[in-house]
Amino acid sequence: MPYAYEYPRANLAVDCVVFGLDAPHSLKMLLIRRDLPPFEDRWALPGGFVHINESVDAAARRELREETGLDEVFLEQLYTFGAVDRDPRDRVVTVAYYALVNLQEHAIAAATDAREAKWFALDQLPTLAFDHDQIVAAAIARLKGKVRYQPIGFELLPTKFTLSQLQTLYETVLGLSLDKRNFRKKILKMDLLIELNETETGVAHRAAKLYQFDESKYHQLAQKGFNFEL
Amino acid sequence: MPYAYEYPRANLAVDCVVFGLDAPHSLKMLLIRRDLPPFEDRWALPGGFVHINESVDAAARRELREETGLDEVFLEQLYTFGAVDRDPRDRVVTVAYYALVNLQEHAIAAATDAREAKWFALDQLPTLAFDHDQIVAAAIARLKGKVRYQPIGFELLPTKFTLSQLQTLYETVLGLSLDKRNFRKKILKMDLLIELNETETGVAHRAAKLYQFDESKYHQLAQKGFNFEL
DNA sequence: TTGACATAGTGTATTTTTGACACTAAGCTT
DNA sequence: AAGCTTAGTGTCAAAAATACACTATGTCAA
CATH class of the missing domain: 1.10.10.10 (Winged helix-like DNA-binding domain superfamily/Winged helix DNA-binding domain)
Known part of the structure; x- marks a missing residue:
């Protein structure tokens, strides 16, 4: 345990809500199956811990790349989730991001790691690990709100x-x-x-x-x- | 140094951009003069570190209360600032909030601590500590954007x-x-x-x-x- | 007390924007 | 060549946005 501090510190993470537009009339989300406890084998948002020498934005991009193979996509900060008990084992605060991906041009990017990755239709999402259901709800609300006032929809098309x-x-x-x-x-x-x-x-x-x-x-x-x- | 971890951890803070409406046609912001390095004696946003047993939202409310005396005001998360070098001494990630206060009903709440607190007109802001100028710019943009689509303006009036x-x-x-x-x-x-x-x-x-x-x-x-x- | 001053409060006409609506055109398939 | 499927196009009516100027009411000071 080589890193010691005068006061206890929370662990800082990033999670990414990845939207992709599939065949007409089907918006999908990319999820990862967890291979470690807590919530082992449950579906969750791609994400991970922020390294000490990288910005939070960079951490989000890195995790997205490592876990899904996606790179150079639209990625924007969504909201920070900081409830005390959102992770049952440690105090973890997560900065959530959302990504918009055009599925034609960024291949389906399945399991890059050993971990299983899968696209789910928005109305068929499984129950997710941690408070990720809440994060997803926030991301959908943001997407709906933002798409009307900013031309971000184009990110989802070829x-x-x-x-x-x-x-x-x-x-x-x-x-x-x-x-x-x-x-x-x-x-x-x-x-x-x-x-x-x-x-x-x-x-x-x-x-x-x-x-x-x-x-x-x-x-x-x-x-x-x-x-x-x- | 009684708190040790396997990997280094960033310090997590909150900062609050406090808007108040003064005499007609004057929107003001509440700033605190820092009494400690870094940036000692410089004006900064009220804020501080998140405690390990409180949510990030609760930390924002607590800091606002402790540093400005303001309680039960409109407070909403703004954005999380996570550049690596935003604090010259330690890795600090800050979750920024913005508050809307009606100056008639919540007294001018000057120095509650020993620290000096002061309302500044938005077009006469001093240069702030850390990346607080950037946080303020984001807060003003958010306020302008949001006031048209949500009835938050009422928070600023009696x-x-x-x-x-x-x-x-x-x-x-x-x-x-x-x-x-x-x-x-x-x-x-x-x-x-x-x-x-x-x-x-x-x-x-x-x-x-x-x-x-x-x-x-x-x-x-x-x-x-x-x-x-x- | 009355006149000057300051802001409250009110309606209409014009322009612009939105919304509803249905047929022909073009390319592919059989 | 006939049939199928989606592309592409214009008009009219309703609603919303905008421009615009005078009267009403209270306070204050002469």
Whole structure:
């Protein structure tokens, strides 16, 4: 026990809620099966302890990489969970993050470690270890709230997408259905999508035009006070 | 050094950004002058270390009480700051909170400890200790963002207030000016204000009616999906 | 007591935004 | 070539946002 302090210290952890968009109308979450007590064999969020010489953000990225193979994805801090008894064995405070992953471009990233990793539909989540159910609930609420005011939805789609895919994404995340013409009118009026000279391939019907999110234009507008909304 | 661990542990702290509304059109922040190194004599956010047997939320409330005398105020978690070198002497991760205080009802709460406490106008803040400037910037951004979608502005006003006070508050926080008639139309249509049979006193002009925020009605509506907006 | 001053309080007309709604176009399959 | 499936498009009505100016009421001071 080589590290001694004058006062007791909590252990600091990070946990990541990873959202991925699967086939249309299915939002999924990546969970890891624990291989150690407490809660051995239970499903849990990918995460781990913060090292003493890395920032909390860096710890979240590292754990995500180590446990799921995901790298360079959208990752944002969610909330810090600090109840005294949230871990039955030690005082552990966890900083939760949420990640948005596009499943097309970041392979399914199954078990990278020995640990089992699996994508679950949001309405079929198992009961999770620790207070992770609570963390998941907070993450879903955040995603729903944020997707309407910030263009983070694009993180869940491939770089090139159709307007129908985009609409379906919003319908899935928000849990409502939108009018096709009104949706297209609104999103195109923002002038944040680049229309590509390409169309969908491999579909058994009229191929849709592909679009791309214009990130640099968005940042310009955002600085001038433009608000992305719905 | 009686507390020993197998791996090194960061020290966990809380810091509170305390907003108070002073005379019309002046939003202030409560700062504490540090009496210990590092950053001795510099202004800083009220805060301190999380005890091993209290939740992080409880630590924030306790520190706020101990350092400023404020109790039972609106307090919400803001963000966790976890850069490696944010404290020059030890690895300290801090969970930042922000508080909204109505200065009329919670006395000016000056120096409760020996430490000096002082309210600063937001545009006259001194340079702060640690990364507290960054925390303050995040808190201001959060307040501006949140005040439009949640009725937290009322936390800054006395229980009974006039519509002009409410409007001035929004103008101050958002940094813009609003049309009086349109503002009143909008806020009254929400049906969240209780019109009292009382008027302002002690003013040298026509006295305004006093209103009160109907919290229970708000919670009912919020559950049915009502959104407070502007 | 009355006039000056300061802020409270009120309505309408215009513009903009939202929301509802249905058909033709294009590409693939059989 | 017929049938299937999704892409793509415009208009009208309702609702919401915005711009805008005068009267009402109380205090204070001359």
